[in-house]
Amino acid sequence: MAASVALRLDLPMTLASSATFADGVREHQDEVYGVALRITGDRDAALDVASSTFLKAYRAFHRYDRTRPLRHWLLRIATNEAISYVRKRGRELRRSVEVDQATAVADSNATPDAESVAREDRARIRAAVRQLPDLYRVVIVLRYFNELSVDEIAHVTGRPASTVGVQLLRGRALLRGALESER
């Protein structure tokens, strides 16, 4: 059984980079999980999204365009999965995020002041990102978590680069507004 699994894992191999599916999982799993976490805001959801992403990628690996980066393909699946997860779970997910946030703030009391302030700042920004509409949240996460360029985001999301540029500006403005209104 183990031998047959290993054989099957070697089957979907990219011609351009000669990277196997296994290499893709190893190399990009943190990033896929991270993008799912930043979009859903929930660890369990992010794990579900990451595993369904790799499951879908495994099944569709023979259809993957090998001239394009594997990373972008995986991120495209992951963002789509995360967004549909968020839409499906909607209210239920938002409630669990609030609980997560509350525990995060409570934990920060034990740390020194500067660190606690920084942690609180990060928590506030993450919460503000989670409140963004899907349209802006995806581009903000791909830009500032995955460090993709505007063209790369356009490729991952299938939106025109000019639209992505505008959505980044608008997303940042919405974030700034949300953070300032908290003060």
Added chain:
Amino acid sequence: MRNDRREDDLFDEVRLRRALRLEAAELPPRMDLATIAAQAEAHRPASVFAALLSTAVAGAAAAALAGLVLVALPTIAPAVASEAFDAAIQTLARAAVPASAILAAAQQPGIPLAATFALAVAVAYEYTQRRERARAVSS
């Protein structure tokens, strides 16, 4: 002013990057490749079976529908055909009444049909010519 805004933007970007970065405590457990493969394989037969089953059911339904049509057609066809024939005859009879009147009028030598038609064509031609001239003058 513009410099202040750019600095604000840069500051925002740095803050965003820092805030969204994965912390050590957030790192996920390693994905088990064998589990992914096993899950993919485990789900595949079910989906193939479901696809086969749905194809078979659709085929059986189509065959049943075709059989039903074949059985019912000889029974229904005569009634349907006679009703359609009746309707066609009635329509033809209704249309024949005004058509015969028009034909009778056309046969009267007192009505110069050809001259009336020629007049209508001449009026239409003159009208289009005038419209074109008016358009050329206005442009």
